[in-house]
Amino acid sequence: MEQQTAYLEAHKDRFLAELFDLLRIPSVSAKSEHAPDVHRTAEFIRAKLAEAGADNAELCPTAGYPIVYAEKIIDPKLPTVLVYGHYDVQPPEPLELWHTPPFEPTVRDGKIYARGACDDKGQMYMHLKAFELMMQTNTLPCNVKFMIEGEEEIGSNNLEIFVKNNQAKLAADVILISDTGMIANDVPSIDIGLRGMSYLEVEVTGPNRDLHSGAYGGAVANPINILCEMIASLKDANNRITIPGFYDDVVEVSAEERALMAQTPFDEEAYKADLNIGAVHGEAGYTTLERTGIRPTLDVNGIWGGYIGEGAKTVLPSKAYAKISMRLVPNQQSDKITALFQQHFTSIAPPSVKVEVRPHHGGEPAITPTDTIAFQAASRAMEDTFGKKPIPTRGGGSIPIVALFEKELGLKTVLFGFGLDSDAIHSPNEHYGLFNYYKGIETIPLFFKHFAELSAK
Amino acid sequence: MEQQTAYLEAHKDRFLAELFDLLRIPSVSAKSEHAPDVHRTAEFIRAKLAEAGADNAELCPTAGYPIVYAEKIIDPKLPTVLVYGHYDVQPPEPLELWHTPPFEPTVRDGKIYARGACDDKGQMYMHLKAFELMMQTNTLPCNVKFMIEGEEEIGSNNLEIFVKNNQAKLAADVILISDTGMIANDVPSIDIGLRGMSYLEVEVTGPNRDLHSGAYGGAVANPINILCEMIASLKDANNRITIPGFYDDVVEVSAEERALMAQTPFDEEAYKADLNIGAVHGEAGYTTLERTGIRPTLDVNGIWGGYIGEGAKTVLPSKAYAKISMRLVPNQQSDKITALFQQHFTSIAPPSVKVEVRPHHGGEPAITPTDTIAFQAASRAMEDTFGKKPIPTRGGGSIPIVALFEKELGLKTVLFGFGLDSDAIHSPNEHYGLFNYYKGIETIPLFFKHFAELSAK
Numbered sequence: 001m002e003q004q005t006a007y008l009e010a011h012k013d014r015f016l017a018e019l020f021d022l023l024r025i026p027s028v029s030a031k032s033e034h035a036p037d038v039h040r041t042a043e044f045i046r047a048k049l050a051e052a053g054a055d056n057a058e059l060c061p062t063a064g065y066p067i068v069y070a071e072k073i074i075d076p077k078l079p080t081v082l083v084y085g086h087y088d089v090q091p092p093e094p095l096e097l098w099h100t101p102p103f104e105p106t107v108r109d110g111k112i113y114a115r116g117a118c119d120d121k122g123q124m125y126m127h128l129k130a131f132e133l134m135m136q137t138n139t140l141p142c143n144v145k146f147m148i149e150g151e152e153e154i155g156s157n158n159l160e161i162f163v164k165n166n167q168a169k170l171a172a173d174v175i176l177i178s179d180t181g182m183i184a185n186d187v188p189s190i191d192i193g194l195r196g197m198s199y200l201e202v203e204v205t206g207p208n209r210d211l212h213s214g215a216y217g218g219a220v221a222n223p224i225n226i227l228c229e230m231i232a233s234l235k236d237a238n239n240r241i242t243i244p245g246f247y248d249d250v251v252e253v254s255a256e257e258r259a260l261m262a263q264t265p266f267d268e269e270a271y272k273a274d275l276n277i278g279a280v281h282g283e284a285g286y287t288t289l290e291r292t293g294i295r296p297t298l299d300v301n302g303i304w305g306g307y308i309g310e311g312a313k314t315v316l317p318s319k320a321y322a323k324i325s326m327r328l329v330p331n332q333q334s335d336k337i338t339a340l341f342q343q344h345f346t347s348i349a350p351p352s353v354k355v356e357v358r359p360h361h362g363g364e365p366a367i368t369p370t371d372t373i374a375f376q377a378a379s380r381a382m383e384d385t386f387g388k389k390p391i392p393t394r395g396g397g398s399i400p401i402v403a404l405f406e407k408e409l410g411l412k413t414v415l416f417g418f419g420l421d422s423d424a425i426h427s428p429n430e431h432y433g434l435f436n437y438y439k440g441i442e443t444i445p446l447f448f449k450h451f452a453e454l455s456a457k
Numbered sequence: 458m459e460q461q462t463a464y465l466e467a468h469k470d471r472f473l474a475e476l477f478d479l480l481r482i483p484s485v486s487a488k489s490e491h492a493p494d495v496h497r498t499a500e501f502i503r504a505k506l507a508e509a510g511a512d513n514a515e516l517c518p519t520a521g522y523p524i525v526y527a528e529k530i531i532d533p534k535l536p537t538v539l540v541y542g543h544y545d546v547q548p549p550e551p552l553e554l555w556h557t558p559p560f561e562p563t564v565r566d567g568k569i570y571a572r573g574a575c576d577d578k579g580q581m582y583m584h585l586k587a588f589e590l591m592m593q594t595n596t597l598p599c600n601v602k603f604m605i606e607g608e609e610e611i612g613s614n615n616l617e618i619f620v621k622n623n624q625a626k627l628a629a630d631v632i633l634i635s636d637t638g639m640i641a642n643d644v645p646s647i648d649i650g651l652r653g654m655s656y657l658e659v660e661v662t663g664p665n666r667d668l669h670s671g672a673y674g675g676a677v678a679n680p681i682n683i684l685c686e687m688i689a690s691l692k693d694a695n696n697r698i699t700i701p702g703f704y705d706d707v708v709e710v711s712a713e714e715r716a717l718m719a720q721t722p723f724d725e726e727a728y729k730a731d732l733n734i735g736a737v738h739g740e741a742g743y744t745t746l747e748r749t750g751i752r753p754t755l756d757v758n759g760i761w762g763g764y765i766g767e768g769a770k771t772v773l774p775s776k777a778y779a780k781i782s783m784r785l786v787p788n789q790q791s792d793k794i795t796a797l798f799q800q801h802f803t804s805i806a807p808p809s810v811k812v813e814v815r816p817h818h819g820g821e822p823a824i825t826p827t828d829t830i831a832f833q834a835a836s837r838a839m840e841d842t843f844g845k846k847p848i849p850t851r852g853g854g855s856i857p858i859v860a861l862f863e864k865e866l867g868l869k870t871v872l873f874g875f876g877l878d879s880d881a882i883h884s885p886n887e888h889y890g891l892f893n894y895y896k897g898i899e900t901i902p903l904f905f906k907h908f909a910e911l912s913a914k
Contacts, residue, residue: 030768090770097667154768181672195671199769208733210554210884214652215638217784218754219745221738224779225688225757232689235682276665281678281809288676297675300682301772302763307780311487311611312656312817313547314782315758315883322681323764325771327674352738360769426772427667 003137004445008438015129015441016112016434018048022087022121023105023114029065029088029154038150041087042066045128045148052132054146060166062158065150069169072135073143079455080143081448082172082411084401085124085179086152089116090426097428111431118432119425123178123418124148126440134445141452145172152179155199155361156401163408173455174374175405176447178440180417183393185435187265188386190378191415193293193394194402196328196365198338199301202345203356204230204320213316221352223320224305230348230355231322234298238284241298241326243344249331253294261289264393274422293394297327323360334362334400363400366413373454374414381446385439416447460594461902465895472586472898473569473891475505479544479578480562480571486522486545486611495607498544499523502585502605509589511603517623519615522607526626529592530600536912537600538905539629539868540588541858542581542636543609546573547883554885568888575889576882580635580875581605583897591902598909602629609636612656612818613858620865630912631831632862633904635897637874640850642892644722645843647835648872650750650851651859653785653822655795656758659802660813661687661777668773678809680777681762687805687812688779691755695741698755698783700801706788710751718746721850731879750851754784780817791819791857820857823870830911831871838903842896873904 008015027041028034042059045068050057054070065088073080092102092115100106105114112122127146134140147170149159163170180191206223207216236242253261266289272280282291291297305320307313328337342357349355369375370392382390402413418440424430465472484498485491499516502525507514511527522545530537549559549572557563562571569579584603591597604627606616620627637648663680664673693699710718723746729737739748748754762777764770785794799814806812826832827849839847859870875897881887 030770031766091764091766091768093764093766094667197671197771199771206734209881209886210551211732211881212883213754213756213758213782214654214784215878215882216732216749217756217782218752219737219739219748220732220734221736222756224760225692225755226738228685228688228757228760229692231682231685235686275668275673275677277663277677277809278811279678279808280676281683281807282676291676292673295675297670298682299670299674299679299771299773300685300763301670301770301774302765303681303685303777304761304765306757306759307548307550308759308761308778309488309548309550311548312658312780312782313487313610313758313883314654314656314756316756317758320760321765323769325670325674325769327671350738351736352734354735421672424666424668425672426669426770429666 004133004139007133007137008441012438019112019122019125019437020105022125023116024103026103027088027150028091029151030091038065038088042068042150045087046070048128049146052128053135054131060162062162064158067150067159067162068148069146071143071145072140074140075143078142079452080145080172081451082145082147082170082175083127084175084177085127085148086120086150087124087148088150088153089119089121090153094428099429107434110434112434112437113429113431115430117430118419118423119430120152120179122432122437123440126178126418126437127444129441130444133441134448139445141448142455145170155363157361159401160404160408163404167409170409172411174451175411175413176416177399177413178416178418179399180415181419181421181423182417183265183391184420185433188382188388188390189393190375190382190390191394191417192370192392193367194365194399194415195296196332196334196400196403197325197363198328198334198341199323199325199360199362200338200341201321201323201358201360204349205318205354206352207316207318210318211316213314216316220316221350222316223353224317226350226353227305227320227322230345231300233348239282241296243340245340246296246337249333250296251330258290261293261394262287264289264391294329296329296332298324300324328365330365330367332365334364338362364403366402366406368402368413368415372412374412374451377447377450377454378414378416380450381443384446385443461590461596464590464594465898469895476569476579476582476894477562479582480573481560483560484545484607485548486608487548495522495545499525499607502544503527505585506603509585510592511588517619519619521615524616524619525605526603528600528602529597531597532600535599536909537602537629538908539602539604539627539632540584541632541634542584542605543577543607544581544605545607545610546576546578547610551885556886564891567891569891569894570886570888572887574887575876575880576887577609577636579889579894580897583635583875583894584901586898587901590898591905596902598905602627612820614818616858617861617865620861624866627866629868631908632868632870633873634856634870635873635875636856637872638876638878638880639874640722640848641877642890645839645845645847646850647832647839647847648851648874649827649849650824651822651856651872652753653789653791653857653860654782654820655785655791655798656780656782656817656819657795657798658778658780658815658817661806662775662811663809664773664775667775670771670773673773677773678807679773680810681774683807683810684762684777684779687802688757690805696739698753700797702797703753703794706790707753708787715747718750718851719744721746721848751786753786753789755781757781785822787822787824789822791821795819821860823859823863825859825870825872829869831869831908834904834907834911835871835873837907838900841903842900
């Protein structure tokens, strides 16, 4: 391993410079004006994989953005690791809250600030550099395949068909993904559960045109007031979601597992201080870690309607809108929850308004096993580089493709994330620690080593 | 009167062309970038008053936009009419809903389409042209003063101090305002009641930064969800406002007066069809005309928070905002209601968020008397030109200055409005009928004639 350490040390600055080049491309998949940038990013990744020594590096076309594929098969009899990541990023808005521009990466206090710094360009690019390092030091111990997509932030709509149509090409023994976090830089952990998602947009229409609130106010339904009432009614006084059937398929976690979760180091006072909130807020009867880990949620991600400019306007608007997402837990199904929401939300609309519910995208919840060779390899790799055994945790985010890979390829996933909750992913001033970037590049080759060794036994 | 009719006929096209010039200036008082336009509009009005024959036409400076003053005193012993109007307009947004640009006036189907076409440039300018007509035909029967302000759409904040400081200058016998509507072009009516207003902006802050809804959702209060819950709680199942003390000062209208109101021609089916709504919506126990005329209301005029762009973003935002206005009825007081709202809204915030309430502006409700010479003059003038006696009605809008004039100048107001509810004031595609514009110019001199004659008796 000394050889690997030396290589990393010698190429540190270039590894960072390359990541900066990647972060400078605004690959916002949600916005059509960025389409050329998203395509440029795909080609960047393909070229870097080829340069690092991968074979068959190619852009696989889809109905949307291309999937970058590459591989290095050193011996068909050896096991194969399929690395998944994504090269697209969330929109950077609100821009005025960024301290430095989102697509001009800047290092401050040992952290790289840029949209995608952590999610997922930074974490994904660690795999490219770890691969280069293994190739250049002749230490790649098994086969590796890469599948890096460009539509993760908009629902991975074209990934399923690609995976279905390329089962032989994607054949592997395990999926390795770095798109999650760990508890702290000195408390390594590995996510073993992920929440699924249903994301919808709702539109409430009152009168057919904006009205003067003096002439009509009080007699005509105001779609903003109605939307607020409808949204408020989606949770009860215990913050439980009121959509009929919503909890039907939720697997209640055993008292034993909850006791285990309660041992995860967590300082609620520090958590509140970090967010500057007077109190946490969630479903009655569950702790904060349970609320984000094992319980489903419903959040309004955006709302708008009426006059939102400077000053006052006494309008009774025609329309009001909201973007609403629900995080799902095993065994809730995204399609079913989306349908339950649509049905319920439409049913609670008063006759004075019209309601339209448009599903955006969904994803299934997943639990990854801890009794596999791959999980053991990941655990040992982290123990090697952090000096501590990582804690298994259940994360609140959604990586719907974990369930997809299991269904279509029959493969389990290891969520080998090096981010932190405080990295502000999806927010202004997203960042990723230099420590985390380099620690990932250092740890990934050890996963390959342990995985190859344990597989050989 | 033949002479007047002939003059109007001869100058019709110019009267319209001048209004178009006025409508082309985007005098949006709510937006600071339009400050030069607002000032330009004031000067336009001043110059037109001087051209029409008024004396002492001047721009009276205030802490905000100037008030245009002018007068024609033909004989100090004769009565004086003080005409009030405003030259500022509402913001035109949302722009994409206008069929022709808001500041390029266009005539379609006999209607002038432009921001301010009705509210209040069109109605206010009728008075300038009626004045010109009386001057040019030597038929001005009494004194007239003009006070045209530029901050009506943002709360007339500087009018009160101006009126207080200029009581002698503004001395008159009655205030005449055209800034309201009538029932229909063939059903003339005169507003005798106006609602007051409290307008506030609220800001709900959850965490100190935008968060990823996967990592934090379910455990941290989402300010949009909380704002919706707080707004929803402001009304009960009967659509009564729940703010403690809100109804304390409301004067309940007598059964007799309600019976009289019920005789106002009103077709609820046509009303619903015009707005394309399945049902009206308001306070239980009151009719539509009562809900807009004699009952107070609470409407959200604008709401925003989180991600409102194209596509999906799974953000748990730091902040959510709403603009909320309440229409008030006699004897509610704007300052008192604003304070009750602030106190209540702050008190219902859960400890997981912070709430700020910022008052925008307010105005007092008012009732204008029907037993005055001025009301009789207005009624006779309309009867002359419409061939029908106008119906006294109670309008839902707010012209706070009516209460102000009564308090500071001891003067009663006649609300001599020629607009229609369907004119889409404050909305995209605001318009004003050519019929209404010319009918106003024709009717106003008759008000002066009857007022002078009745005063002489």
